[in-house]
Amino acid sequence: MPADERIYVGSKPILAYVTAVVTALSKSDSVSVMARGRAISTAVDVVEVTKRSFLTDIIVDGIDIGTERLGEAGAERNVSTISIHLSKPKA
């Protein structure tokens, strides 16, 4: 099985990312759902909808939060980040 896949959540409809998570977990044992700034809430929605309606036995292995510095030199700003690590249950 290939290693950890990553899905970056942005401003598309939630179901676009849910589909990406389901597809990734059909090919890989684990996937990380990542987001920055306002999309952090959407990333949590993506994981919750996936768990509730599609892959009910999915495991949340862990959640990391952090800060990234974005923007041009002299106009940098801090943006919060999240990565939610998901895996399939061991058979």
Added chain:
Amino acid sequence: MPADERIYVGSKPILAYVTAVVTALSKSDSVSVMARGRAISTAVDVVEVTKRSFLTDIIVDGIDIGTERLGEAGAERNVSTISIHLSKPKA
């Protein structure tokens, strides 16, 4: 020391919640920062600003996400939730 305190993040300015977290951790060894829906992104910002600018040695013990059903019977909707558990370093 009193047990776990809880801070609910809503739509006030981030620094209002940062102040609440700093105050709570002066009285207690641990605090949970909770939020629902769009406020989830703000909750992550609150923790990151607290860690970056106020209590640099704070520990993120764990992060839980979940779903709550809100609203009147017949018009219920699912809302995602987060709780971020913080504690002071062991002296």
